[in-house]
Amino acid sequence: MVKIAVDAMGGDNAPQVIVEGIELARQDFPNVEFILYGKEPEIKKYISDLTNITIVHTEEKINSDDEPVKAVRRKKQASMILAAQAVKNGEADAVLSAGNTGALLAAGLFVVGRINNVERPGLMSTLPVFKGDLDGFDFIDMGANADNKPEHLLTYAVLGTFYAKNVRKVVNPRVGLLNNGTEATKGSELTKTAHELLSESKDINFVGNVEARDLFNGVADVVVTDGFTGNAVLKTMEGTGLAMMSILKDSIKSGGTKSKLGALLLKDSLLQLKEKMDYSNHGGAVLFGLKGPVVKCHGSADAKAVSAAIRQINDMQETAVINELTTFFEK
């Protein structure tokens, strides 16, 4: 059995979409047990039957605007913290939350705890690739750390390699270093030193520098960067995608009947575009490098995204990726 501790109260539409996501996933994964933390009466409204589900009632929750570290310290009975405690105490294998990202990172670090010798866990998602047969690349660190040392980027490369290999079944994953040019001599002090470390490492398949422009083209299976840059890149992708969709919508609206008919005929293509840009079908963002999977869904995640995150946790447990990482980093 895989046991997932779920923060049922985190996210814009909690607990409804969280529970609906579980309802979606439980059919495919009868081997997964859920412990839901949150307001029992609210949670129960959306559950069909309680097979494999335990509800632990708590009144407290961490809000999206709470200061993360303070919230983790003070709100000991919050649904998110109880979920993290469950992993620490061995009552569950993994944490799932759509709540305050900063608080979940803090709960991951301070409650679940790091794998030995992993100084800085990184936040990682599988982002889409739009060329060839590749379905995505693992991008780490997307913002767990604002300042990174070159050694952290080597750790990210190892973490990403194990994930791509185990969970996404990529053979000999190609690791790229996000940089401001592809030549080996390019970059900041950080990326130049990281380039040396990555080149020398025998534990990864380093393919050199990659540029942000080419990420969607499948230049690498794992792309490592410092958390500040990773965060900026991810948010730029989101902002650019949203801006383009909104310009197109406005333009269709103001274009009269011809335009609207065109949009109607193109509906499938536009939906396909939206679907391809949406990376939540690969699961949530993993705070990776911890003793158990801690997975963050977007605050506005729908039931499908929550269900994808459950599948992701199940895959991580079944492929024992964290056990393998623990062995690797302890050797």
Place this chain on the structure above:
Amino acid sequence: MVKIAVDAMGGDNAPQVIVEGIELARQDFPNVEFILYGKEPEIKKYISDLTNITIVHTEEKINSDDEPVKAVRRKKQASMILAAQAVKNGEADAVLSAGNTGALLAAGLFVVGRINNVERPGLMSTLPVFKGDLDGFDFIDMGANADNKPEHLLTYAVLGTFYAKNVRKVVNPRVGLLNNGTEATKGSELTKTAHELLSESKDINFVGNVEARDLFNGVADVVVTDGFTGNAVLKTMEGTGLAMMSILKDSIKSGGTKSKLGALLLKDSLLQLKEKMDYSNHGGAVLFGLKGPVVKCHGSADAKAVSAAIRQINDMQETAVINELTTFFEK
């Protein structure tokens, strides 16, 4: 008169589009004189008449794959270097090139030279805003420097403020600091210290941290960041835009007659989208903080983009933005 030294051989389609750009611009700006550096016979093919145009023949040019600093040192007779020399010698006011970006940065720093007390000039473009009446924001540094100190970001804020005020006629431009969260306490060591410096400065209108997700929404008129992050953000915008357009195209192609008819009806909207995303109508990227305007057009710039860069240089000269900056930094 405004005198522009033009690297006629830089860019994918030089000298044709460079000269065509000049042909477009000269009608609107009869006060601009052009000195074109490059292969005279090739350049002459595209010129209608030589009013206000001087051609200085040279066989040498810097290629897009030349190592920048070496090329600037060794290719003393290259069209780009001669253009930069013309500004240094007072024969021209500004340099325009669509050639090797790194080489142009090096030529700007080592040949044209920095404004006194500007330690690190920054690469700046006006990028589009899609909300409200704002037409853009000035983004600096987009990659002139791979490592920045907090003081550099304050310099960028001043440079951007003068540009927005003089060239874009923005009243009291709002300056934002690109960061991984909007709260003042967020960020890396660099951005936290920069936040303090920007907050304390009386020379700018600092509005606090801004996130990459919101850049297109007009959160600030000037956005400052270190050159590594700025470069990554710019390339992510380009990569995301291109990826979305290509998914949409593929989807239309594979969608059969219905889809193609839809695309035909939506043609205006799709063109409008492309037009809005194209920021070259604001001009090129300025290496800003030098003794004269050094403006870089995209390697694949068309005549319209070259013409926009000429208008931009004309505006910079007419509003005396560099003189004002020189006075400011020398005080």
